[in-house]
Amino acid sequence: MIEPNAAVAVDGGNLPFGGGLLALVRPGLDLLAPGGVLAVLTRHRSAPDDLATWCRMEHHELVETEQQPDGGTRVLIRKGSLGLPRGEREDGLDLRPHDGRVEAADMLKAVPFPETANPDTGFAPRGARVEPGGPVYPFRVNDATHSAPPDIAALYDQAINAQWNADTDIAWDKIKSLAKPLQRALGQVFTFLAENELSALYVPSKFIARIHPAYVEVGQFLATQLMDEARHIDVFLKRARSGGGGVGLSHATTSASLHSLLTLEDFTEAAFLLSVLGEGTFLDLLRYIEDHAPDEVTADIVRRARADETRHVHFGMSHVKHALKNDPTMYQRLEAAVRKRSATLAGVGKVPALVQDALTILAAGGTNPEAVAKGHGKFQELLEVMHENRVKRLYTAGFTFDQAQTLSELHTPNFM
Amino acid sequence: MADNSILLGAVAYDAKVVPIWEGIRDHFKKQGVEMDFCLFSNYEQQVEQLLKGHIDIAWNTPLAHVRVQKRTEGKSLSLGMRDSDRDFKGRVVVRKDAGIEKLKDLEGKALAVGSRDSTQARILPLHFLQAEGVDLSKVKLMPFDTDVGKHGDTGTSELDVLEALHEGRAQAGTVGDLIWVGQQAAGKVDTNLIDTLYVTPGFDHCMFDALPSLNANKVEAFKKGLFAMKWENPEHRKILELEGLKEWMPPREEGYDSLKAALTEQNYW
Ligand SMILES: [Fe+2]
Ligand SMILES: [Fe+2]
Numbered sequence: 001m002i003e004p005n006a007a008v009a010v011d012g013g014n015l016p017f018g019g020g021l022l023a024l025v026r027p028g029l030d031l032l033a034p035g036g037v038l039a040v041l042t043r044h045r046s047a048p049d050d051l052a053t054w055c056r057m058e059h060h061e062l063v064e065t066e067q068q069p070d071g072g073t074r075v076l077i078r079k080g081s082l083g084l085p086r087g088e089r090e091d092g093l094d095l096r097p098h099d100g101r102v103e104a105a106d107m108l109k110a111v112p113f114p115e116t117a118n119p120d121t122g123f124a125p126r127g128a129r130v131e132p133g134g135p136v137y138p139f140r141v142n143d144a145t146h147s148a149p150p151d152i153a154a155l156y157d158q159a160i161n162a163q164w165n166a167d168t169d170i171a172w173d174k175i176k177s178l179a180k181p182l183q184r185a186l187g188q189v190f191t192f193l194a195e196n197e198l199s200a201l202y203v204p205s206k207f208i209a210r211i212h213p214a215y216v217e218v219g220q221f222l223a224t225q226l227m228d229e230a231r232h233i234d235v236f237l238k239r240a241r242s243g244g245g246g247v248g249l250s251h252a253t254t255s256a257s258l259h260s261l262l263t264l265e266d267f268t269e270a271a272f273l274l275s276v277l278g279e280g281t282f283l284d285l286l287r288y289i290e291d292h293a294p295d296e297v298t299a300d301i302v303r304r305a306r307a308d309e310t311r312h313v314h315f316g317m318s319h320v321k322h323a324l325k326n327d328p329t330m331y332q333r334l335e336a337a338v339r340k341r342s343a344t345l346a347g348v349g350k351v352p353a354l355v356q357d358a359l360t361i362l363a364a365g366g367t368n369p370e371a372v373a374k375g376h377g378k379f380q381e382l383l384e385v386m387h388e389n390r391v392k393r394l395y396t397a398g399f400t401f402d403q404a405q406t407l408s409e410l411h412t413p414n415f416m
Numbered sequence: 417m418a419d420n421s422i423l424l425g426a427v428a429y430d431a432k433v434v435p436i437w438e439g440i441r442d443h444f445k446k447q448g449v450e451m452d453f454c455l456f457s458n459y460e461q462q463v464e465q466l467l468k469g470h471i472d473i474a475w476n477t478p479l480a481h482v483r484v485q486k487r488t489e490g491k492s493l494s495l496g497m498r499d500s501d502r503d504f505k506g507r508v509v510v511r512k513d514a515g516i517e518k519l520k521d522l523e524g525k526a527l528a529v530g531s532r533d534s535t536q537a538r539i540l541p542l543h544f545l546q547a548e549g550v551d552l553s554k555v556k557l558m559p560f561d562t563d564v565g566k567h568g569d570t571g572t573s574e575l576d577v578l579e580a581l582h583e584g585r586a587q588a589g590t591v592g593d594l595i596w597v598g599q600q601a602a603g604k605v606d607t608n609l610i611d612t613l614y615v616t617p618g619f620d621h622c623m624f625d626a627l628p629s630l631n632a633n634k635v636e637a638f639k640k641g642l643f644a645m646k647w648e649n650p651e652h653r654k655i656l657e658l659e660g661l662k663e664w665m666p667p668r669e670e671g672y673d674s675l676k677a678a679l680t681e682q683n684y685w
Contacts, residue, residue, distance in 0.1 A: 018600020019607030046612035049505075050600065053593040056503060059662055082647055082662055120650070133653040 007032055009039040017050035025051070025077070029060065034081035037063060043072040051075050058082070085129035086121075104217055108153035116143045117214035126214045140210040141267050145326040148215040149318035156217055159224035159311055164304055166235040174297050177244045181367045182294060188248035188358035189289060190240035193305075194233050195250055196282065196416040199258040200312070201229040203274050207267045221315060228308040235301050251352035257414035260344050268323045268330065269337040275316020277338070277407075278416035279309050280393050284386045285415055292363040292378070317397055324398040331399070335407065342410040350413050351383075386415070421450035422634050425462045425471040428455040429569035432658050439655035444641040451641065458565030459533075463487075466625065472634060473626045477567035478535045479679075481623040482672050486685065493626040493635065494669065496642050498661035501621035502671065505593040506541040508614040509578075514587035519545065519614055523554035528577040528586035531561050534568025535621070535675060536592030537577065543678035544616040558586050571595055581610050588613065594660075620671025 010028045015021040021042065028038045040051065048065050055062045059080040066074045093110055095102050111127045119139045121130045141147045178186065204222045211218050240247045261278070264270040286306040293299035324330045350356070356379065361367065364375030387408050394404035422444075426437055437453040444451040454471065456462040459480040466474040467487055473495065476484060484492045508527075510516045516525060522545070530537025538559075546552055560576035568574070577589035578599060593615070599605050624642075626635065645652040647662045656662060679685050 016600075016607030016611065017597070018603065018605045022601055046615075049507075049593075049612060049615045050597050053505065053597040054601065057500065057594065057597065059499070132648050133650050135650060 007036045007038070009041065012040055012042040012044065012047065014043045015047070016044050017047050017054070021047055021051075022054070029077065029079050032079045034079050034084060036079050038077045038079065040075040040077065041068070041072055042075065048073050048075050051077065083131060083133065085131050087127075087129040089129060090127045103157045104153040104220065105157055108217060113144045113148050114214055115145075117212040118142070119212065121214070123213055126216065138210075139212040141207070141215070142212045144215065146268050146323055147211050147218050147319075149315075149322035151318050152215075152221055152315070153217045155311060155315055155318070156221040156224060159221060159228070162307065162311070163224075163227065164231070166231045166238065169304075170235065170238075170301060171297050172238070172242065175239075175242045175295065178294055179366055181361060182365070183243060183245040184248065185358035185361040186294065186298070187240045187245040188354050189362060190236045191248040191250065192254065192352065192355045192358075194236040194240070194247075195254055196258065196278075196414075197229050197232040197236060199261050199416065200274065200279065201226055201233065203261050203264070203270055206262075207270060210267065225312055225315070228312070232305050232308065235305070239298060239301055248358070249354050251355065253348045253350075253352045254355075254414050256345060256348045257412045257416065260341050260412075261416070264337075266333075266337070268319065269334065271316045271319045272334050273337060273341060274416070275312050276320055276393055276397060277390060277411050279312045279316065280390060281386050281411065281415045283309055283313060284382065284389055288359070288378070288382045289362065292365070294362070294365065313393070317393065320397045331403075335403065338407050338410050341412070345412055348413070352414060420631075420633065420637075421452060422473060422638055423471050424451060424453045424473045424475065425465060426453055426455055426475040427459055427462055427477075427566060427569065428457060429563070429566045436655055436658045439651075439658075440641075440645075443645060443652065443655070447641045447644055449637045449641040451638070459567050460565060466627065469627060469629070472630055473624050473638060476623055476625045477569060478619070478621050478623070478672055478675050479533055479539070479567050481625055482676055482679065483685070484625045485672075488628065491628040493628055493630060494667035495624035495626060495635065495638060497620065497623050497665050497667055498659070499663040499665050500594065500661045501623070502665065502668070503618035504536055504621045504671075505618055506536050506544065506616040507591050507593050507596045507612050508541060508545065508588060508616075509581065509591060509596065509610050510588040510613045511581055511584065511586075511609060512611055513609075516588060516613060519548050519550050522550055522588055522613075524556070525587040526556045526558050526585070528558040528560065528580040528589035530559075530573035530577055530590065531564055531566075531568050532559065533564055533566075534573055534592075535619070537568055537574045537590050537595075539678050539682065539684065540619055540674060541590035541616055543674065543681060545614075546681070548614075568592075575599075578605065578610075582606060617674065618671065619674050620668065623667060 008028050008031050010024040012021040012024055021044065025038065025040055032038060042048065052062050055077055059082040061078040061080060063076040063078050068074055095106055095110060119142055120134055120136045122134050122137050124130045177183070204225055208219045208222050237247065261270070261274055264273065283306060286302045286309065290299045290302045290306065293302065320334070359382070360372060360375040360379045362375070363378035364371035390408040390411060391404045394407055395401055399407065426433055433455060441451050441453060456465070459477055462474050462476070463480050463484055465471050466484065474480065474484070514525060516522060529542065532538060542552060558580060560573040562573045562576060563570045574591040574595040577591050580586040581589045600607065642664050645656060645664060647653055647656055
């Protein structure tokens with residue numbers, strides 16, 4: 001007979017079928033396309049019979065069993081086409097450190113995002129071949145446009161190198177008691193911050209499980225954001241409860257505003273409302289608290305938080321810019337989302353009352369009337385700065401100046 | 417029951433039989449074929465109900481299949497089988513420390529065998545051993561008559577045989593090759609201890625049987641639904657995996673000749 005071309009050969013020596021031979025045969029066949037032939041050399045007495053049964057079970061063709069002059073047997077198996085994996089075999093990759101690092105950005109460069117992903121590949125890592133027949137997963141964000149901006153891996157690398165420790169990195173022992181009104185104002189401010197941080201923990205967490213794992217860097221970045229927010233909640237509440245005070249009031253305005261974030265169902269809308277508009281506005285708020293902090297420890301806390309928030313805003317901006325660039329319907333959708341939220345919040349009022357007062361007293365450094373007058377002015381300035389910076393961010397993201405003006409004015413009085 | 421609805425019988429040899437047939441029923445419905453199933457506790461009852469015309473089609477073991485053929489004088493209809501039902505083989509496996517080098521050495525040794533009504537683990541291996549010249553009266557048979565009535569479907573008696581070998585209660589045993597290779601592939605056979613001595617010639621396994629009087633439309637509808645199942649379809653694959661096949665095949669009869677001879681020889685019709 002004409003000998004088929006054996007493309008791959010394995011030498012099974014004296015291994016029994018179930019005692020090691022299969023561990024050579026299966027990977028050998030995996031290297032072949034259907035129709036390719038694997039030559040198996042074996043000296044084990046019953047291995048050829050077991051291979052024959054196994055081929056029948058797995059729909060491979062046993063082409064030939066031939067005695068070898070040295071006493072062994074050569075079994076030729078032609079690979080069948082049942083259950084062939086989808087995708088190309090990945091091979092020859094060699095991630096190399098530069099400056100001692102192998103970064104997520106290097107990985108992304110080596111294995112780029114696909115434009116779209118299929119939810120039936122489940123948790124298969126990007127680039128893996130996928131055996132057919134798996135279930136369809138409930139992922140809802142299945143394309144790069146609505147999930148993964150190009151700099152997402154670099155942002156993740158940045159984030160993991162910027163983590164800090166709320167237990168040990170803060171000079172907690174340096175906190176001194178403040179006059180009661182100032183202490184109460186501080187407690188109120190940090191209560192408000194912690195409440196908003198909680199929403200920044202919950203909202204992204206809701207979307208991680210909806211993003212297709214082909215864009216895992218987005219999930220990885222959001223995981224760092226969750227860690228950041230967890231730390232912010234931690235450190236803000238610790239500050240509120242140090243020096244003789246406690247936490248303050250949670251306003252219905254804040255509650256309504258954050259509820260309207262938590263109930264969003266679209267990832268891009270959430271990134272826009274939470275990260276671009278909300279966390280963006282918080283950058284100015286944190287700067288204000290740092291400028292008027294009653295002590296260096298408090299200033300340090302909000303400075304550290306602001307550094308983290310800058311990344312979150314950066315992510316939101318990148319995400320939205322990327323989506324706006326690739327999806328022409330996005331402008332309208334995002335504007336509609338802002339208008340809808342604004343309509344939901346109509347009638348909830350202005351800045352939460354005790355928060356406004358606490359921020360005024362904080363800037364005044366106490367309750368001296370002249371100082372409070374200045375504090376009042378500072379707070380009015382803050383609102384203007386917030387609006388100006390929001391407009392800048394919206395403009396940078398790709399909105400026109402007029403759109404940016406309108407959207408900024410529609411933003412929640414709760415800041416987030 | 418509507419006139420054109422097919423009623424199929426299957427034996428409940430395992431809890432998975434319910435999801436298998438509910439899955440196949442739902443698949444048939446999508447193909448526009450009305451089908452329902454009823455479950456029996458044993459193949460003898462299923463064969464009787466098929467012969468009485470109480471069910472349209474029976475999903476039969478080889479033993480039930482050849483009995484239906486005999487009772488209908490060869491006129492019954494064979495409708496389809498699994499890919500895995502073709503070229504079944506039995507194995508005689510031995511402990512390596514038992515000093516059994518050839519079939520004759522089985523005489524005087526303890527041979528663990530599966531259920532009385534298991535084709536692959538008892539009826540055919542013993543038939544072929546006798547044909548090879550082994551004097552079965554000199555072999556100490558250690559029968560595992562578990563799940564009699566299920567015709568070996570549960571595989572329990574074959575696992576019992578392997579356990580008896582692993583534990584040294586028997587020096588040799590008979591099992592079907594799917595259990596043997598499947599258990600090895602799953603890492604559940606100590607291949608340092610146990611090896612194959614003998615592989616029987618091939619024979620075929622389960623078959624869908626119907627009476628010759630079954631309405632031709634039902635026959636066609638059943639085949640249409642059955643052969644539309646594809647391994648690549650995740651919904652189908654779930655069912656096919658449970659039922660232990662990758663592809664449904666058309667029937668063939670020559671694979672049952674050895675079983676018929678064995679039943680005559682063992683007086684087990
Ligand atoms: Fe935060
Ligand atoms: Fe944040």
